[in-house]
Amino acid sequence: MDDARGTTALSAGPLLLRPWRAEDAPALIEAYRDPGMRAMLRTQVTDEAEAEQWLRVQQEGRESGSRFSFAVLDRDRDGQLVGNVALKYAAPGSGSAEVGYWTAAPARGRGVAPLALGALGDWAFEAFAGDGLTRLELLHRLDNEASCRVAEKSGYGFVEVLPARPPWPLDEHRHVRLRSGDARRTGDVGP
Numbered sequence: 001m002d003d004a005r006g007t008t009a010l011s012a013g014p015l016l017l018r019p020w021r022a023e024d025a026p027a028l029i030e031a032y033r034d035p036g037m038r039a040m041l042r043t044q045v046t047d048e049a050e051a052e053q054w055l056r057v058q059q060e061g062r063e064s065g066s067r068f069s070f071a072v073l074d075r076d077r078d079g080q081l082v083g084n085v086a087l088k089y090a091a092p093g094s095g096s097a098e099v100g101y102w103t104a105a106p107a108r109g110r111g112v113a114p115l116a117l118g119a120l121g122d123w124a125f126e127a128f129a130g131d132g133l134t135r136l137e138l139l140h141r142l143d144n145e146a147s148c149r150v151a152e153k154s155g156y157g158f159v160e161v162l163p164a165r166p167p168w169p170l171d172e173h174r175h176v177r178l179r180s181g182d183a184r185r186t187g188d189v190g191p
Contacts, residue, residue: 012119027081082107092131
């Protein structure tokens with residue numbers, strides 16, 4: 001893995017996206033106290049041990065080059081943790097990767113997710129251009145209308161409904177952003 005990818009910090013307006021750190025554990029636990037967020041995420045963080053494990057998984061992902069997760073901080077609010085964005089990169093040459101995100105409850109409705117996902121996507125297409133990355137996918141549960149709006153605002157066009165499969169009990173939407181940025185013509189982005 002390119003060492004710069006593992007230490008990259010990104011800027012998006014008032015937001016700073018940087019690798020997660022051990023000292024983020026208390027803010028991470030606080031974010032996961034939100035019942036709405038817990039209902040949408042497979043992994044749960046309820047105490048210090050689970051936070052340490054979650055942070056370790058993020059670090060291992062960076063080290064292996066398979067997952068690049070960023071703490072999203074609001075510089076206009078004293079560096080408050082407002083979310084997480086992640087790039088799950090299967091393998092060089094695959095041409096595609098998946099993005100995911102969550103927004104802390106107090107930051108919802110402020111445009112944090114689209115801004116952070118935009119910065120993540122721009123970075124991914126640049127950082128992995130040499131590996132042939134041309135497509136980013138964002139998946140969300142069918143009943144998560146807010147994520148559908150975030151996807152569209154972030155340039156991820158709706159492509160299809162995916163049937164439920166373990167561990168997800170509900171159908172999902174697949175949204176896609178192409179390197180060219182033109183994912184709005186869904187006929188051009190097929191699955």
